[in-house]
Amino acid sequence: MSEEYKKILEAQLWNIANTLRGKMNADEFRDYILGFIFYKYLSEKMDIFANEILKQDNIKFRDITAKTVDGNEFIEAIKEEALEKLGYFLKPEELFSEVAKRGMGDNEDDVEKFDESKTNFILEDLQKILINIQLSTMGTDSEEDFDNLFEDMELNSSKLGKTPEARNAIIAKVLTHLDKIDFKLEHTELDVLGDAYEYLIGQFASGAGKKAGEFYTPQEVSKILAKIVTTGKSKLKSVYDPTCGSGSLLLRVAKEVEDVSDFYGQEMNRTTYNLARMNMILHGVHYRKFDIKQDDTLEHPQHIDKQFEAIVANPPFSAQWSANPLFTSDDRFSQYGKLAPSSKADFAFVQHMIYHLADNGTMAIVLPHGALFRGGAEQHIRRYLIENKNFLDAVIGLPANIFYGTSIPTCILVFKKCREHPDDILFIDASAHFDKVKTQNVLREQHINLIIDTYRNRTETLKYSKKATLVEIATNDYNLNIPRYVDTFEAEENIDIEVIANEIKALDESITATDKTIADFCAELNISTPF
Structure with a gap:
């Protein structure tokens, strides 16, 4: 039932999102529609929580009014508990369904016959409510997690309409449509909304071109990374993503184990940082269990004193960074003797992640193929990681054109500080294993399973995988280009x-x-x- 309903929910939400499609580009209406879905989620969560408390009093939360003495007492008592358990508070009149009903005005219940001229003006109230959600957390443990969470939802933006009336009409229509959808939050064992939210993020990424890389890792790649770092484990103390985007990679790791105690992430883009926090909360991750920071990870790391059991990342490929000489005394980089070049930060991210990796942990990072064989400082760092530290566990080549916005081939590097197989490094060439769907290459379940089974069993398969000794890699001058180790040469037929x-x-x-x-x-x- 959950899988079937998830698909129905995905279709419903995408149809509502398209209400805004003609008014702005994908990046912009993404922020509105995901924000409204999140507001509805918070409201329904609040309503369920409050009604459970009020059950013994035989009262419904939305029926309470602050105009009565008893009403004020109920509201204050519920607010205190909500801030402790949920991390935020909404008054009965601030609930999504109440605002949607006010906005619907004189329209009939049939949303298909929605007449925008019959709506009531709700923009000012709605903007205040979104601000009030944040204000309700002031001075509490959840304040940082809700700080400016709705700042990208500017309801008075001309992008929504030229006049306040036009903007109000389109917002009222979206809220009315959303109000008719049952998120089934009472069924706590289901995460259909979380999956549907991820689906929407993926849909927006597919239409965002190069910008998609800022916030989204394709689910197929996320699965591979998540399965690698959870190999042999049923629970994790911590998982960390230094370039966490929308948080989808962190959440994917959680799906591979019974429990993750704490989630950590850092994201430079402010809008994407907001999306990541929403995504965590919407997937039921308690505000005390995640710590997402906003800043440049390499220049201003925010979790510098912590080590993590699992680390995953899909950093921006060959991004620029300062490579400031001051970093040669930074504990993350000092032992290597060289910094990654300023024009390509790939190995700076590797060094940063290894610094944060616990002794019993595993890290998996997506990089462009050039990181495997480029010379200079990058070759020096590769050599140090293999010859001096012996941290590199596996190199996995992925097909080209599987990421949104770029067609370049990529690879996954897997690192461990305590390797079970210290005498060799596993090379997997999965570059030819994919299905083509329109203009995009796609990894299917069988392709993912082949990669994971080969990694976990360290299987050697002709023209697919090979265990290379450290001596062999040294002989190749620490060039990790996969064809040097996995022979995929196909001899031509004799004529x-x-x-x-x-x-x-x-x-x-x-x-x-x-x-x-x-x-x-x-x-x-x-x-x-x-x-």
Whole structure:
């Protein structure tokens, strides 16, 4: 039932999102629609929580009014508990469904016959409510997690309409449509809304071009990273993503184990940082269990004193960074003797992540193929990681054109500080294992399973995987280009020249016979031959 309903929910939410499609680009209406879904989620969560408290008093939360003495007492008592358990508070009149009903105005219950001219003006109230959600957390443990969470939802933006009335009409329509959808939050064992939210984020990423890389890792790649770092584990103390985007990679790791005690992440883009916090809360991760920070990870790391059991990342490929000489005394980089070049921060992210990796942990990072063989400082760092530290566990080559916004081939590097197989490094060439869907290459379940099974069993398969000794890698001067280790060469079929010559001779004889037949026909018709 959950899978079937999830697909229905995904279709409903995407249809509502398209209400805004003609008014702004994908990036912009993404922030509105995901924000409204999140507001509805918070409201329904608040309503369920409050009604459970009020059950013994035989009162419904939305029926309470602050105009009565008893009403105020109920509201204050519920607020205190909500801030402790949920991390935020909404008054009965601030609930999503109440605002949607006010906005619907004189429209009938049938949303398909929605008349925008019959709506009530709710923009000011709605903007205040979104601000009040944040204000309710002031001075509490959840304050940082809700700080400016709705700042990208500017309801008075001209992008929504030229006049306040036009903006109000489109918002009222979206809220009314959303109000008709049941998120089924009472069924706590289901996460259909969380999955549907991830689906929407993926849909927006597919239409966002190069910008998609700022906030989204394709689910197929997320699965591979998550399965690698959870190998042999049923619970994790901590998982960390230094370039967490929308938080989807962190949440994917949680799906591979029974429990993750704490989630940590850092994201530079403010809008994406807001999306990541919403995504965590909407997936039921308690505000005390996640710590997402907003800043440049390399320049201003926010979790510098912590180590993590699992680390995953899909950092921006070959991004620029300062490579400031001051970093040579930074504990993350100092032992290597060289910094990653300022034009390519790939190995700066690797060094940062290794610094935060616990002794019993595993990290998996997506990088462009160039990181495997480029010379200079990057070669020096590769050599140090293999020769001096022996941290590199596996190199996995992925197909080209599987990421939104770029067609370049990529790879996954897996690192462990305490390796079970310290004498070799596993190379997997999965670059030819994919299905083509329109213009995008896609990894199917069988492709993912083949990669994971090969990694976990360290299987050597002809033309697919190979365990290379440290001596062999040193002989190759620490060039990790996969074809050096996994031979995928396909010999061309032998050609028998004698057979080909006979075929050509027979063809010539056939042509001569055909020419004679044509000549005979032309003679009978008393016309010239065509040759």
